[in-house]
Amino acid sequence: MNKSPTSAFINQLLVYTLVMLVFTGSIGFGMVWLRHEISLAANRDKNLQAHLDDVQRHLDQLTAEIAAVQTPDALIRLDSSLRLGLDTPRQEQIEYVAANVEQRLAAKRNAGIFIAEVKPVVLRRGGKP
Numbered sequence: 760m761n762k763s764p765t766s767a768f769i770n771q772l773l774v775y776t777l778v779m780l781v782f783t784g785s786i787g788f789g790m791v792w793l794r795h796e797i798s799l800a801a802n803r804d805k806n807l808q809a810h811l812d813d814v815q816r817h818l819d820q821l822t823a824e825i826a827a828v829q830t831p832d833a834l835i836r837l838d839s840s841l842r843l844g845l846d847t848p849r850q851e852q853i854e855y856v857a858a859n860v861e862q863r864l865a866a867k868r869n870a871g872i873f874i875a876e877v878k879p880v881v882l883r884r885g886g887k888p
Contacts, residue, residue, distance in 0.1 A: 827833065831847070838845045856863070 835847075
């Protein structure tokens with residue numbers, strides 16, 4: 760069952776064509792999958808950015824509410840409604856801090872952590888303390 764050279768060439772050409780079609784098809788599927796993954800990542804990023812914007816908006820709203828409650832007029836009204844009898848501070852009671860408050864408070868809180876107590880160890884011969 761010998762095949763003619765023309766038939767063998769056609770069979771090889773068909774096999775190579777089929778291999779090329781499978782190879783280009785797999786590349787096409789790979790590209791479609793990558794584009795899908797990119798789309799999913801972009802959607803996740805968009806949703807996270809929207810959530811971040813909502814949180815920032817809520818934080819700005821809370822900051823504005825806190826600032827409104829801490830105004831001197833609001834504090835005076837609150838003092839009178841609660842009948843606390845508080846008075847505004849005198850100028851000599853006010854102390855302005857020029858340094859970074861967070862660093863100063865952290866240093867104050869951690870002052871005792873880095874102090875090492877050294878206790879001498881005395882070794883005696885003979886096994887008696």
